[in-house]
Amino acid sequence: MKIGIIGLPKSGKTTIFNALTGSSHPTDKYVQVAEPANIGVVQILDERISTLSKLYNPRKTIYAHIEYHDFPGIFATSKENPENALYNEIKAMEGFVLVLRSFFDPELDELYGKTDPISRLKHFETEMIISDLILAEKRLEKIELGYKRGVRTPAVQNEERILRMLAEQLESNIPISALQLSSEDQKTIRGFQFFSQKPLLVLLNTSEDTYQEQMQLQSTLEQQGYLCERIAGKFEEELSTLEADEAGMFMEDMGISESAREKLNHLCYKLMGYISFFTVGEDEVRAWTIEKGDNAVTAAGKIHSDLARGFIRAECFKYDDLLRLGSEIALREKGLFKLEGKEYLVQDGDIISIRFSV
Ligand SMILES: Nc1nc2c(ncn2[C@@H]2O[C@H](COP(=O)(O)OP(=O)(O)O)[C@@H](O)[C@H]2O)c(=O)[nH]1
Numbered sequence: 566m567k568i569g570i571i572g573l574p575k576s577g578k579t580t581i582f583n584a585l586t587g588s589s590h591p592t593d594k595y596v597q598v599a600e601p602a603n604i605g606v607v608q609i610l611d612e613r614i615s616t617l618s619k620l621y622n623p624r625k626t627i628y629a630h631i632e633y634h635d636f637p638g639i640f641a642t643s644k645e646n647p648e649n650a651l652y653n654e655i656k657a658m659e660g661f662v663l664v665l666r667s668f669f670d671p672e673l674d675e676l677y678g679k680t681d682p683i684s685r686l687k688h689f690e691t692e693m694i695i696s697d698l699i700l701a702e703k704r705l706e707k708i709e710l711g712y713k714r715g716v717r718t719p720a721v722q723n724e725e726r727i728l729r730m731l732a733e734q735l736e737s738n739i740p741i742s743a744l745q746l747s748s749e750d751q752k753t754i755r756g757f758q759f760f761s762q763k764p765l766l767v768l769l770n771t772s773e774d775t776y777q778e779q780m781q782l783q784s785t786l787e788q789q790g791y792l793c794e795r796i797a798g799k800f801e802e803e804l805s806t807l808e809a810d811e812a813g814m815f816m817e818d819m820g821i822s823e824s825a826r827e828k829l830n831h832l833c834y835k836l837m838g839y840i841s842f843f844t845v846g847e848d849e850v851r852a853w854t855i856e857k858g859d860n861a862v863t864a865a866g867k868i869h870s871d872l873a874r875g876f877i878r879a880e881c882f883k884y885d886d887l888l889r890l891g892s893e894i895a896l897r898e899k900g901l902f903k904l905e906g907k908e909y910l911v912q913d914g915d916i917i918s919i920r921f922s923v
């Protein structure tokens with residue numbers, strides 16, 4: 566899973582990235598940090614995988630991971646070109662964590678304007694919508710040109726129909742994520758990688774002493790339908806450098822039960838609508854990530870395309886049942902070891918083995 570950390574300059578993106586990945590990239594009030602994104606891979610230390618690993622004692626244990634990309638600030642000036650390379654890089658992400666500065670800092674206020682998370686959020690949404698609108702309109706112009714040259718295929722006409730509909734909605738300030746698109750239409754526009762279509766997690770970056778106060782703002786945004794969370798960025802960055810028990814003491818003082826890393830990992834799964842299934846054996850115990858609602862063939866394809874192509878059945882049991890009954894043999898006796906067909910919808914915590922033939 567690739568998640569882009571985005572926001573205006575100096576909202577605390579790199580500070581939060583450091584907290585998540587345990588790295589120490591420079592953060593500075595005054596220096597504009599270099600263009601390329603910082604990229605960090607964070608393992609999802611799912612307890613279920615640790616438990617399975619103890620049970621099966623495999624040669625390899627592989628956790629799922631999230632790749633976080635910390636980008637330089639965007640949408641800070643109206644002069645940015647929506648076709649620049651950074652935009653395209655950002656759009657290659659599956660979802661976004663939008664960091665909003667919710668800590669007070671007189672110098673940053675001076676340089677970047679007052680702390681005002683809600684208006685920054687609206688600004689961002691508008692910029693995303695405008696960027697998408699420009700992209701849709703440019704493509705529509707090209708389609709028109711093509712028509713004049715006699716290129717008028719059903720596929721292009723279909724694309725035009727969708728883009729006109731999107732453009733109309735975008736003009737009314739409606740993000741693409743708010744529209745009910747058929748899966749066919751979604752496929753047609755996938756290549757555009759529209760900003761406003763991607764899942765967005767709003768992250769309020771607060772200071773340590775106003776962390777509790779900002780609960781109010783978080784609730785307000787949640788009521789407006791956002792997936793929203795608070796994080797004391799700088800505090801979490803410092804925590805990530807401490808030993809676990811020491812960090813635990815500070816977290817207790819702050820009333821935080823999960824580290825920023827755990828919290829964000831969970832939220833990103835929620836944001837993307839992703840779930841985990843597992844494969845087990847002597848060789849390897851491993852977590853896999855799929856979308857909620859994916860069927861057994863899609864799950865098989867995550868493991869290897871051959872498994873999807875030659876899919877026969879999925880042998881399937883549930884992690885919770887295994888934990889309760891203690892062994893695969895006990896599961897079989899209780900009839901909880903099932904053979905599922907192609908259309909079976911894989912559930913979070915399913916342990917699967919694919920029977921296939923190619
Ligand atoms: N007080 C406070 N300062 C922060 C916090 N997060 C970041 N900063 C400061 O804000 C400045 C910009 O942070 P940085 O992470 O580089 O922002 P970026 O440009 O969004 O990557 C730095 O001076 C940080 O130390 C926070 O939670 N509280």
Ligand SMILES: [Mg+2]
Binds near residue numbers: 579
């Ligand atoms: Mg940065």
